[in-house]
Amino acid sequence: MRHLIRYVFEPGFFGSGPVHVALAVGTVIAVTSAVVGVFTVTRGQSFAGHSLADIATTGGSGAFLIGVNQFWGYLAFGAGAAAFMEMIGIQRRRGRDVTTGVVLGAALGLAALFLYLGTQYSSTTGASFTILFGSMFVLTSSTIPALVGSALLALATVVVLARVLLLSSLSPDIAAARGVPVRAVGAAYLMALAVSVALSAVIIGAVLSTALLIGPAATALRVAKGPVRAMLTAACIGVVATWLGIVLAYDSFYWPPAGRGWPVSFFVVTLIAGCYLVSYLRPRRENSEAPAETPDAGQVCSPA
Amino acid sequence: MFSGLMLNTWVAATAVAVIAGVTGFFAVLRGSTFAAHAIPNGAFAGAAGASLLGLNPFAGLAVFSVAGALGIAGLSRRARHDVATALTFVMMLAIGALFVSWSTEYAQEAYSLLFGEVFGVSAGEVLPIVVLGGVSIVAIIVMFRPLMLSSAMPEVAEARGVSPRRMDLAFLLVMALATSMTVPVVGALLMFSLMIGPAAAARSLTARPVLAMVLSVVIALITVWTGIAVSYQSNWPLGFFVGALGAVFFLISRAYAALARRRARTPGPAA
Numbered sequence: 001m002r003h004l005i006r007y008v009f010e011p012g013f014f015g016s017g018p019v020h021v022a023l024a025v026g027t028v029i030a031v032t033s034a035v036v037g038v039f040t041v042t043r044g045q046s047f048a049g050h051s052l053a054d055i056a057t058t059g060g061s062g063a064f065l066i067g068v069n070q071f072w073g074y075l076a077f078g079a080g081a082a083a084f085m086e087m088i089g090i091q092r093r094r095g096r097d098v099t100t101g102v103v104l105g106a107a108l109g110l111a112a113l114f115l116y117l118g119t120q121y122s123s124t125t126g127a128s129f130t131i132l133f134g135s136m137f138v139l140t141s142s143t144i145p146a147l148v149g150s151a152l153l154a155l156a157t158v159v160v161l162a163r164v165l166l167l168s169s170l171s172p173d174i175a176a177a178r179g180v181p182v183r184a185v186g187a188a189y190l191m192a193l194a195v196s197v198a199l200s201a202v203i204i205g206a207v208l209s210t211a212l213l214i215g216p217a218a219t220a221l222r223v224a225k226g227p228v229r230a231m232l233t234a235a236c237i238g239v240v241a242t243w244l245g246i247v248l249a250y251d252s253f254y255w256p257p258a259g260r261g262w263p264v265s266f267f268v269v270t271l272i273a274g275c276y277l278v279s280y281l282r283p284r285r286e287n288s289e290a291p292a293e294t295p296d297a298g299q300v301c302s303p304a
Numbered sequence: 305m306f307s308g309l310m311l312n313t314w315v316a317a318t319a320v321a322v323i324a325g326v327t328g329f330f331a332v333l334r335g336s337t338f339a340a341h342a343i344p345n346g347a348f349a350g351a352a353g354a355s356l357l358g359l360n361p362f363a364g365l366a367v368f369s370v371a372g373a374l375g376i377a378g379l380s381r382r383a384r385h386d387v388a389t390a391l392t393f394v395m396m397l398a399i400g401a402l403f404v405s406w407s408t409e410y411a412q413e414a415y416s417l418l419f420g421e422v423f424g425v426s427a428g429e430v431l432p433i434v435v436l437g438g439v440s441i442v443a444i445i446v447m448f449r450p451l452m453l454s455s456a457m458p459e460v461a462e463a464r465g466v467s468p469r470r471m472d473l474a475f476l477l478v479m480a481l482a483t484s485m486t487v488p489v490v491g492a493l494l495m496f497s498l499m500i501g502p503a504a505a506a507r508s509l510t511a512r513p514v515l516a517m518v519l520s521v522v523i524a525l526i527t528v529w530t531g532i533a534v535s536y537q538s539n540w541p542l543g544f545f546v547g548a549l550g551a552v553f554f555l556i557s558r559a560y561a562a563l564a565r566r567r568a569r570t571p572g573p574a575a
Contacts, residue, residue: 046386047338050393088558097386098504101337102554105497109547112493116541207401211394218387263405269398273391280382 022246022264025144029200030212030238032151035231036158036196037217039189043169047097048085048190049197049213051104053206055081056198058111065114071146071202078198081107082190147199154196157188165189166227208265212238215272222279241271312425313532316433320486321498321528323437325521326444327482328499330475332507334455338386339376339476340499342393344483344492346372349400351488356407362432366484372396373476381469422490422532422542429489436485443478451475452513494543498524501550505557523553 040049056078063073081103088099158165168175168182176182200209220234245268252262331340350368351361372392379388444451454461454471462468486495502523506516531545 041384041387044384044386046384046390047341050338050341050390088555097335097337098332098500098507101332101341101496101500102504102551104341105500106547106551108493109497109544109550112541112543112547116544207394207397210390211398214387214390215394218383218391261405263398263401266398266402266405269394273395273398276391280379 019246019250021144023243025147025203026242026246027239028148028151029196029203030216030242031235032155032196033200033209033212034216034220034234034238035155036193037213037215038220038227038231038234039158039165039169040193040213041217041221042166043189045096045190045193046210046214048100049193050206050210051100051107052078052081052194052197053201053209053213054104054111055107056194056201057206058107058114059198060202061111061114065117074198074202075150075195077107078194078201079191082194083187086187086190147203150195151199154192154199157192161185161188161192162227204268205265208268211265211269211272212242215269215276216241219272219276219279222276223282237272237275241268241275244268244271310423310536312427312430313422314529316425316430316489317422317528317532318525319430319434319437320490320495321524322521323440323482323486324495324498325502325524326441326517327479328503328524329506329517329520330444330451330455331479331499332503333513334472334475336385336389336472336475336479337500338389338393339373340479341496342376342389342396343369343372343476343480344487344495346393346396346400347480347483347487348492349396349403352400352403352407356403361488362484365487366480368396369480369484370477373473373480377469377473377476380472422494423536425489433485433489436481440478440482443474443481447471447474456513491543494546497543497547497550498527501547501554502527505550505553508554508557508561527553 037049040046056074059073059075059077059080060070061073062077063070085099085103088103164175164180164185167178168180168185172182175185197209197213200212204212216234216237217230219237220230220232224230224233245264248267249262249264252267255262328340331337347365347369350364350366350371352364353368354361354364375392375395376385376389379392450461450466451471451474453464454466454468458468461471483492483495490498503520505523506520509519510516527546527549530549531542534540534545535542
């Protein structure tokens with residue numbers, strides 16, 4: 001048994017400071033993303049969720065350029081883009097993707113400019129790579145309280161608004177008839193989405209941030225009955241995938257071919273996509289009593 | 305600015321603008337903006353894989369963009385389109401991250417695939433762009449009517465025997481084809497901006513499909529040409545100007561459309 005544990009967790013795994021931080025922050029982000037994601041998927045705003053992550057990273061490089069703490073750049077650009085999308089029409093189903101696309105296009109242009117102007121980057125290549133993929137092992141402990149605080153704020157907003165948000169997502173007309181300020185609720189939700197996505201993009205990159213936002217929620221909405229169970233299931237899937245991903249990335253340090261460790265994002269995304277495929281290919285049962293448990297590691301890890 | 309080397313840039317950029325204008329028009333009309341973002345960006349993983357195996361990056365881009373189109377169309381059968389796109393996209397990028405982590409030299413190319421190297425186009429690269437661009441435009445012209453019908457009125461199209469699923473797959477494949485040859489030149493980010501901004505602007509200016517498509521191509525051409533000229537003078541990246549101009553055109557045309565609506569609503573001498 002001890003041998004097995006030693007085999008799964010490379011020696012030093014639990015003693016490593018960066019691993020502790022990555023596990024703790026990863027858990028907070030996974031839970032927040034999963035719960036917020038349930039509404040993102042219900043409202044059909046996956047593209048907005050992904051775009052906000054990309055846009056936030058643009059803000060990060062902009063803040064770096066003018067010498068402000070990058071954290072504020074992420075937040076400012078995420079929130080600003082959310083406000084702008086809300087203003088020019090994300091609430092209408094037809095125009096939503098187009099609006100998101102135009103805002104994203106403009107922000108990516110700005111990103112190109114910031115990267116070009118940012119001579120303080122040791123190389124533009126590294127910067128563009130970090131924008132896409134982030135890096136979980138470079139967290140510093142000084143920014144963690146702010147990160148965790150903002151994530152919890154976004155989570156609390158969504159949980160408090162959950163009832164009205166669900167109603168106005170599923171049926172805006174009924175919600176409006178009952179006196180729910182549909183547009184204000186939508187705007188508040190978009191702001192919470194922007195904050196949570198911006199924060200996760202800082203740490204884990206835009207790719208993984210989108211994966212954690214959409215994957216667990218989409219899986220949960222397939223297997224779980226009811227919004228509360230869906231949120232719980234999504235949070236479980238997100239946390240398990242993040243932990244397993246970190247463990248595997250740590251283990252992979254001596255794996256072929258390069259001997260430098262495989263990226264965390266690869267493992268986490270593969271686990272999440274595997275979960276989704278399992279739920280996608282599984283025939284739907286009419287009377288599933290309990291929300292299906294998160295698929296176990298062996299099931300997920302086997303190549304689908 | 306119009307010297308021998310720059311001539312390739314102008315020709316390639318013009319071809320790319322025409323392709324982006326045409327495919328972008330349908331992407332905006334069908335609401336597959338997310339796919340227009342996901343396929344070029346995800347195809348980046350293919351180029352990374354190709355360079356790892358020592359193959360031509362074109363091949364990797366083509367394989368991965370087609371795989372992306374198939375993945376999106378396949379998953380959309382029983383799931384929402386945006387969720388299917390998001391998951392296909394993150395999976396492709398995650399594989400790209402793995403390839404990059406394995407390779408030692410690839411990092412240099414990553415930047416140019418994302419942001420493009422439009423000022424370094426060689427004569428040998430221009431021909432495949434023009435040929436493949438021609439192929440994808442011919443494909444769109446051939447299926448113009450059913451594509452238009454299934455984009456604007458899916459129910460009517462289905463009643464007439466046009467399968468929306470097959471149309472979606474066909475359109476995504478054309479987009480993948482257009483993507484695989486433009487990404488090495490203009491970059492994934494620029495290709496996306498160029499598809500969405502002009503087409504969205506054109507669509508808010510007119511409701512007539514053919515006119516909107518022509519307008520979309522014209523705006524894309526103006527955007528790219530202005531962008532190249534200004535970028536050549538200022539040395540700032542082309543992607544910035546294309547993204548900014550696309551957003552400016554969109555905002556102007558939205559303001560124009562809003563004005564036109566208001567004028568239509570309040571007839572009389574005051575208006």
